[in-house]
Amino acid sequence: MNAKTKELLGAYLALLRGQVHSLTSYRASFAVELFSNLGGTTLDVLTVLVVFRATRSVAGFSLIEGLLMVSLSSLGFAMADFAVGNIDRLKNYVRTGTMDAVLVRPLAALPQLLLMDLPLRKALRLVVSGAVLVVALRSNDIVWTPSRVVLLVLAPVAGAVFFSSIFVLSASLTFWWIDSGELGSSFTYGGRDFTAYPVPVYAGWFRAVFAYAMGFGFVAYQPALALLGRADPLGLPSWAGFLSPLVAVVAAFFAAVVWRAGIRHYRSTGS
Amino acid sequence: MSLIQMHNLRKDFTVRVKAGRFRREKRIVPAVNGVNLTFERGEMAGYIGPNGAGKSTTLKMLTGVLTPSSGDVRVCGLQPVPQRTKLALQIGVVFGQRSQLWWDLPLRDSFSLLRHIYRVPADAHAGRLKRCRELLDLDDFMDTPVRQLSLGQRMRGELTAALLHGPSVLFLDEPTIGLDVVSKQAVRSFLAELGQGGDLTLVLTTHDLADIERLCRRLVVIDHGSVVHDGTIEALHARYGSHRRLVVDLDVPLPEGFAVPGAELLSVEADRHRATFELVTTQVGAVVSELTALRDLSVVEPDIEDVVAKLYRA
Amino acid sequence: MDGLDARVRWISAGGWVRNSVTTFGALSWSGFRRYSTYRQATIAGAFTNTVFGFLRCYVLLAVVAGAGGSAPGGYRPDQLATFVWVGQGLLTVVALWGWTELSDRIRSGDITADLLRPVHPVIGFLAPDLGRAGHAMLFRFLPPLAVGALFFDLYVPGRPCTIPLFALSILFATVGSLAIRYLVNATAYWLHDARGPMTLWTLSSGVLAGLSFPLRFLPDWLAITLWIATPFPGLLQTPLDVLIERDPPPRQLALVALQAVWATSLLVLAVLVQRRAERRLVAHCG
Known part of the structure; x- marks a missing residue:
């Protein structure tokens, strides 16, 4: 690593340190929010359990198979939400002028915004999601092969990259439409809810758009099928689960292009 | 070469105007309409105009926040938007109504974070900070979180934050807005002191003309996006026939x-x-x-x- | 001096009622007007509700399909679809989330201006909130419902008493929700900011009010406890169950009565808390 990169890294680390220090001035609030987030994730998982409790199977999948899907989705989402989730406050940054303040500093805009406001209170979500994944892996009868082990590592990372891209894409929308309100959450939180259940639950054009055109089907459902060794009732081959990193890279590429265009647009229109 | 050059600088905004109950019409409004200005090293210039005249828009184009619609702009020999991060190391910016500081942290911490962000060598940082602490009397509130500072104290912090990396140009957007008389005086004498060195170029927008009278030899007046006066305050009086x-x-x-x-x-x-x-x-x-x-x-x-x-x- | 005398004359009891009604109406209208200026946010919000409508509806329909003939929670498919779509619409009407106006005003000190008005603060927030709810009924309730009706078979209520009862139930749900939001926000009088209580409320309200899944999916003992011991089911689950005629008429009526009891008690509690807070404010400001 050359001196310049080191210096830049130090600059970004300093931003992160500032965020950590800020929290110490709200210790009680931070503790409450940390545990509320823990509760939130637990409730998400409980919701799935309650839904499965009311029936024998959902779209032909049992409770423990469903648990594997929801845990893959929730771990990927939790990582993305932790790293990038606060970008959905972009409209506040634009309205309050933080965006301008960020643009006059000698660092890239996106990492600055992320590190200045890293939602550390969401840290415990990662623990819960990880624990649920362990339970799901142990309850299912998985025949472990080297490729499945690789997939198990890749799938949550790919999910995290994918959801991060969705967060950035949804936030970029506010560059063009400042009053878009909660629209972005249709795709971020909506995407999380979509991936919490097997894709055959959905139907028609809605399934086609969310699962395949936008790629949400490859976050948890296809990798889970590949891990379980189950055939896809919708007819995709078994290696489709291994496409999840590719889908994530494509999404990240889109997000980068749109974010750059968004910054350019912001620069040509002001707030 | 001049430190700041604007050549036929222009910025248009598209606004949607209501035309009838459901229709909206696009209309192009020039916020900055062909501005030609140069500022030399060490110059202290006031940039004034009524609300909406194009002051802040110009400042944003100079600092790399906004892309010009047409025309040329150079600051320290750099193009602000494409060379934004490079330029950021050479300019200091204070937006009177926005903060560069960390809301929940003591001033001291904000300053040390800025040292890392701007990659300033420790000794240079310490030297500049010491000077600002003396001139701006920061010592009483160096350990107070920014959110608890009075507006005057915060502005003194903002000025320090903008100077710690030793910029060659300082842009100030309404630095005295909302301040009480004593704080205004403190800010003005500090800026006057900075100007004495002769290295720092200072461009400030303001609504308080006392700032200009105290600080700036040169006064640029902009209205409806065009420069209507550029010269000394005396020249302005001479031109408009105002007499003692x-x-x-x-x-x-x-x-x-x-x-x-x-x-x-x-x-x-x-x-x-x-x-x-x-x-x-x-x-x-x-x-x-x-x-x-x-x-x-x-x-x-x-x-x-x-x-x-x-x-x-x- | 005649003009002055006319103004300070004694107001009859009938006049007082009339004046109060006029004031309440004007305040409500202001709430309606205010939200009709956020036109783009309204469109964006209705779109979001619609997306979540699709998501939840497909999941619940899959639950019925997987149950193999038995009715989960006692619902038929068209009832569940209606539950989801009407629920997405009602979500904004009862405004479960995102109301921080009171705590913001407490924190900034603007609340003292509200205390100087001749209207009780609880009424001063309730009236515009009902106006807001009215706006939401037109622009946030109907659009997702229309989309839902286009793509799914929805349940059409058959009993003549259902629709008036549903309307009454929405009113109680809105009043109950405002009262809880008022209480959550009012913690800012004592704590520095209401963020902690607010987070807890946001998290629990969605699940406990029946937004995430119908509460009848829970074991009976738990569902009944929630209904009687907490106000949450009255915010969403009750109006929805009333509309889709989940229960026979007497029980429909009983559920709405329970809602009314909760809404009234919460409103009274809000008034009491406000009085406590004002006493505290006076004690502190001298």
Whole structure:
């Protein structure tokens, strides 16, 4: 690593340190929010359990198979939400002028915004999601092969990259439409809810758009099928689960292009 | 080469105007309309204009926040938008109504974070910080979180934050807005002190013309996106025919038909015991020597607020 | 001096009622007007509700399909679809989330201006909130419902008493929700900011009010406890169950009565808390 990169890294680390220090001035609030987030994730998982409790199977999948899907989705989402989730406050940054303040500093805009406001209170979500994944892996009868082990590592990372891209894409929308309100959450939180259940639950054009055109089907459902060794009732081959990193890279590429265009647009229109 | 160059700089905004119940029309509004300006190293210039004249838009184009619609802009030899991060190391920016500081952290921490962000060597940082602490009396609140600072204290912190990396240009967007008289004075004398060095170029926008009178030799007035005046304050007065006024108190009433060439009698009050003259082409002595029974006199300097108000209305 | 005398004359009891009604109406109208200026946010919000409508509806329909003939929670498919779509619409009407106006005003000190008005603060927030709810009924309730009706078979209520009862139930749900939001926000009088309580409320309200899944999916003992011991089911689950005629008429009526009891008690509690807070404010400001 050359001196310049080191210096830049130090600059970004300093931003992160500032965020950590800020929290110490709200210790009680931070503790409450940390545990509320823990509760939130637990409730998400409980919701799935309650839904499965009311029936024998959902779209032909049992409770423990469903648990594997929801845990893959929730771990990927939790990582993305932790790293990038606060970008959905972009409209506040634009309205309050933080965006301008960020643009006059000698660092890239996106990492600055992320590190200045890293939602550390969401840290415990990662623990819960990880624990649920362990339970799901142990309850299912998985025949472990080297490729499945690789997939198990890749799938949550790919999910995290994918959801991060969705967060950035949804936030970029506010560059063009400042009053878009909660629209972005249709795709971020909506995407999380979509991936919490097997894709055959959905139907028609809605399934086609969310699962395949936008790629949400490859976050948890296809990798889970590949891990379980189950055939896809919708007819995709078994290696489709291994496409999840590719889908994530494509999404990240889109997000980068749109974010750059968004910054350019912001620069040509002001707030 | 000039430190700041603007050549035919232009910025258009598209606004949607309501046209009827559901239709909206696009209309292009020039916020900055072909501005040509240069600022030299060490210059202190005031940039004023009524609300919406294009002051902040110009400043945003100079700092790399906004892309110009057309025209050329160079700051420190760099193009602000494409070379934004490089330029950021050479300029300091204070937006009067926005903060560069960490809301929940003590000033001290914000300053040390900025050192890392701008990659400033420790000794250079310490030296600059020491100077600002002395000149701005920061020591009393270095350990107070920014959110608990008064506006005046915060502004002193913002100024320090903008200078710690040793910029060669300082852009100030309404640095005295909302401050009380004492804080305004503190900010002004600090900026005046900075200007003495002669290395720092300073461009400030303001609504308080006292800032300009105290700090800037050069005054640029912008209105509807165009520069309407560029020069010294004296030149502005000369151009708009604003003159000094002489007020005299007399022991006997001013005689009817009293006149002095080059001075215009503006008003008489108190049973003609007090008179006000505008000194158009002549000096105080010429009027005084014609008066009998003079008790007291005062000279009123022309008011820049009046001149600028005239300019905005024109 | 005649003009002055006319203004300070004694107001009859009938006049007082009339004046109060006029004031309440004007305040409500202001709430309606205010939200009709956020036109783009309304469109964006209705779109979001619609997306979540699709998501939840497909999941619940899959639950019925997987149950193999038995009715989960006692619902038929068209009832569940209606539950989801009407629920997405009602979500904004009862405004479960995102109301921080009171705590913001407490924190900034603007609340003292509200205390100087001749209207009780609880009424001063309730009236515009009902106006807001009215706006939401038109622009946030109907659009997702229309989309839902286009793509799914929805349940059409058959009993004549259902629709008036549903309307009454929405009113109680809105009043109950405002009262809880008022209480959550009012913690800012004592704590420095209401963020902690707010987070807890946001998290629990969605699940406990029946937004995430119908509460009848829970074991009976738990569902009944929630209904009687907490106000949450009255915010969403009750109006929805009333509309889709999940229960026979007497029980429909009983559920709405329970809602009314909760809404009234919460409103009274809000008034009491406000009085406590004002006493505290006076004690502190001298």
